[in-house]
Amino acid sequence: MWMMKLVVFTMLVALGAAAAKVATKAATEKKVVKNASVAKKLSDKATTLADRSANLAFNLYQTMAKDKNIENILISPVVVASSLGLVSLAGKSNTASQAKAVLSADKLSDDHVHVGLAELLDHVSNSTARNVTWKIGNRLYGPSSINFADDFVKDSKKHYNYEHSKINFRDKRSALKSINEWASQTTDGKLPEVTKDVEKTDGALIVNAMFFKPHWDEKFHEQMVDNRGFMVTRSFTVGVPMMHRTGLYGYYDDEGEKLQIVEMPLAHKLSSMIFIMPHQVESLDRVEKLLTREHVKTWLGKLTVRAVAISLPKVILEVSHDLQKHLADLGLTEAVDKNKADLSRISGKKDLYLANVFHAAALEWDTPGNPFDGDLYSREELRNPKLFYVDHPFIFLIKDSKTDSILFIGRLVKPKGDKMRDEL
Ligand SMILES: *[C@@H]1O[C@H](CO)[C@@H](O)[C@H](O)[C@H]1NC(C)=O
Numbered sequence: 001m002w003m004m005k006l007v008v009f010t011m012l013v014a015l016g017a018a019a020a021k022v023a024t025k026a027a028t029e030k031k032v033v034k035n036a037s038v039a040k041k042l043s044d045k046a047t048t049l050a051d052r053s054a055n056l057a058f059n060l061y062q063t064m065a066k067d068k069n070i071e072n073i074l075i076s077p078v079v080v081a082s083s084l085g086l087v088s089l090a091g092k093s094n095t096a097s098q099a100k101a102v103l104s105a106d107k108l109s110d111d112h113v114h115v116g117l118a119e120l121l122d123h124v125s126n127s128t129a130r131n132v133t134w135k136i137g138n139r140l141y142g143p144s145s146i147n148f149a150d151d152f153v154k155d156s157k158k159h160y161n162y163e164h165s166k167i168n169f170r171d172k173r174s175a176l177k178s179i180n181e182w183a184s185q186t187t188d189g190k191l192p193e194v195t196k197d198v199e200k201t202d203g204a205l206i207v208n209a210m211f212f213k214p215h216w217d218e219k220f221h222e223q224m225v226d227n228r229g230f231m232v233t234r235s236f237t238v239g240v241p242m243m244h245r246t247g248l249y250g251y252y253d254d255e256g257e258k259l260q261i262v263e264m265p266l267a268h269k270l271s272s273m274i275f276i277m278p279h280q281v282e283s284l285d286r287v288e289k290l291l292t293r294e295h296v297k298t299w300l301g302k303l304t305v306r307a308v309a310i311s312l313p314k315v316i317l318e319v320s321h322d323l324q325k326h327l328a329d330l331g332l333t334e335a336v337d338k339n340k341a342d343l344s345r346i347s348g349k350k351d352l353y354l355a356n357v358f359h360a361a362a363l364e365w366d367t368p369g370n371p372f373d374g375d376l377y378s379r380e381e382l383r384n385p386k387l388f389y390v391d392h393p394f395i396f397l398i399k400d401s402k403t404d405s406i407l408f409i410g411r412l413v414k415p416k417g418d419k420m421r422d423e424l
């Protein structure tokens with residue numbers, strides 16, 4: 001009998017060892033491809049466009065940062081890239097080639113641009129695969145006199161998921177109302193307003209309306225939220241709810257440049273949110289001068305995984321930009337010029353120009369995410385965490401882990417909230 005037991009026991013040990021071996025192997029493989037079920041290889045076309053759109057992210061951010069009228073920034077470079085793709089689809093000659101040039105895609109064929117951008121956006125915005133909420137509505141509005149060409153409607157829907165609509169600005173109030181209502185519907189009410197006014201009503205309008213809500217790889221405890229102050233400047237503080245958690249995160253303290261960087265993975269680890277925050281309250285000009293693609297890459301290379309106690313405002317950042325003049329600054333000068341634009345693929349006639357490019361998004365920082373192993377808190381590694389207390393203006397990026405494309409880039413300078421009483 002004991003012999004039997006021994007045999008069974010030995011078999012179990014052997015089985016266990018084999019299982020452990022498989023598990024280790026799976027773990028090592030998981031490191032290489034972060035999630036095999038979505039590791040479908042991107043085509044070369046999409047990979048090139050991912051790279052070009054990441055350059056656009058930094059170029060566009062820098063142009064906007066120079067605009068003194070802008071406080072908070074929130075842009076989705078892959079969506080702006082799609083809008084440029086749309087302009088190149090709508091345009092002819094110089095109008096079309098400038099749109100490609102802003103994307104540094106002037107040497108690529110039209111097909112490469114359209115197919116690559118479509119695949120990239122489908123890939124990075126797949127909510128099911130990524131377990132993040134990202135609603136994107138894209139619309140091209142034309143004056144009521146326009147007849148959209150069938151081919152253009154078909155192709156822009158196929159590649160860029162654009163809807164088309166006519167709008168009558170003679171009744172400006174109801175025109176605005178219909179734009180805002182559509183944006184609200186598209187985003188499940190999270191983005192109630194794209195704009196209060198439209199100045200130039202004699203051309204075409206591009207509108208992107210988005211809602212993004214990250215699902216953290218490790219959630220914040222919903223009860224660990226309290227009211228704190230966010231220092232917009234040294235003398236102006238806004239009250240915000242703040243959520244807190246300690247965990248293991250990629251962290252780097254750049255003592256020379258006086259700033260901290262933290263990378264927080266989102267669910268399924270297919271993307272992550274990166275925070276760049278100066279040590280002290282300051283206007284972001286200084287940090288923005290450092291914000292290049294190369295520099296961010298260098299910083300990310302220096303991150304080490306360690307215990308970090310993170311306090312993050314639990315707020316919705318809602319921003320609407322008219323990108324028309326910023327895209328013109330980057331070289332899209334013809335499409336936006338009434339006398340030069342050739343957007344004749346839209347209707348067959350050379351009678352339209354791009355009067356507005358509204359790019360509006362709501363980004364919600366909230367507690368939900370994957371559950372995590374509670375035992376973590378008794379572990380040695382979590383002792384003496386670095387403090388990452390997000391209570392003053394910062395820059396952030398949401399980056400796709402595989403393609404390095406930038407899903408969002410922005411800055412939070414002033415959250416919504418009431419001014420707090422000056423402390424005595
Ligand atoms: C999104 O991802 C899911 C699961 O990985 C997949 O089944 C689906 O086909 C994807 N959708 C698109 C549009 O790529």
Ligand SMILES: *[C@@H]1O[C@H](CO)[C@@H](O)[C@H](O)[C@H]1NC(C)=O
Nearest residue numbers: 035037038128129130268269
């Ligand atoms: C990989 O992604 C799928 C959905 O596409 C998800 O169900 C699964 O849990 C993910 N695996 C990991 C390890 O995150």
Ligand SMILES: *[C@@H]1O[C@H](CO)[C@@H](O)[C@H](O)[C@H]1NC(C)=O
Nearest residue numbers: 127128130131132133215267
């Ligand atoms: C993410 O996953 C959680 C847990 O499986 C689920 O409750 C949540 O609805 C998912 N969110 C999205 C946007 O897929």
